[in-house]
Amino acid sequence: MKAKVYVTIKENVLDPQGVAVQGALHTLGFAEVEKVRIGKYLEIDLNTASRAEAEAQVKEMSEKLLANTVVEDYRIELED
């Protein structure tokens, strides 16, 4: 089982890197860019066949370590 975890900065928290990249895209002429948010992407290989177990484990990992839920959100995708 493979888990993909996307960690992003919460909507109400400023993302200075995203703002800087947005500015750079505007400079490049991509005037249609309205917002950029930068996050992290993690791939985790799990030695389990149970989807439910994998989901519970990765959720716990995300809460404990992968994301700081004070300022970040996370989203999990599982692949067989």
Added chain:
Amino acid sequence: MKFAVLVFPGSNCDIDCYKAVKEIGADVEYVWHTATDLSSFDAILVPGGFSYGDYLRCGAVARFANVMNEVVKAAEQGKYVLGICNGFQILTEANLLPGALIRNNGLKFRCHQAPLEVVNNENPFTREYAKGEVINIPIAHGEGNYYCDEATLTELQANNQIIFRYAADSNPNGSIDNIAGISNKAGNVVGMMPHPERAMSEILGSADGKRMFTSILNAWREQHGTTING
């Protein structure tokens, strides 16, 4: 009284902290991150640096080092815990302090002297400063932008947990309410981004950090009924 200076792989202000404590004439020992006993120490300093390379998030990995279980115990016992810079980030990751430290709003690593307002001096860490006094303490960080939600901020203000603010519109990183340092509710755990251990001598720009260490020492001595040296 005995201070511990924790050392994680990637700590780089541990020697400065050690020497700052020596300078005020107290006992101090380095404690490696694998240690499982802090019972012989009265105050724990969590120094600055880049513990575990700041991988994932600043302080995120250090927070799970063995010694951190002991820091949590020490904090519960009312011992003094001071996290400086990366140490502050570790203490927020460990939930010993509320909120989080995020990227500076200007994206720049800011490294310079910073004027700080002493907001709360009724605390073991700041009792030798005057309330409202502006002191000169250097900062050196890229992720020192203190963030917490509105409810937490209201609580920090109501409980007098804001210890230092960046003074006179000098906020270097975008931190909420100009916060530079906070305490926990009980007041025995403090985290701050500026480096008092780098402000121990006028020759190096400021000696304003020294009173932070003497505050801790004298607060402990008063609590334990020993002589206070001026």
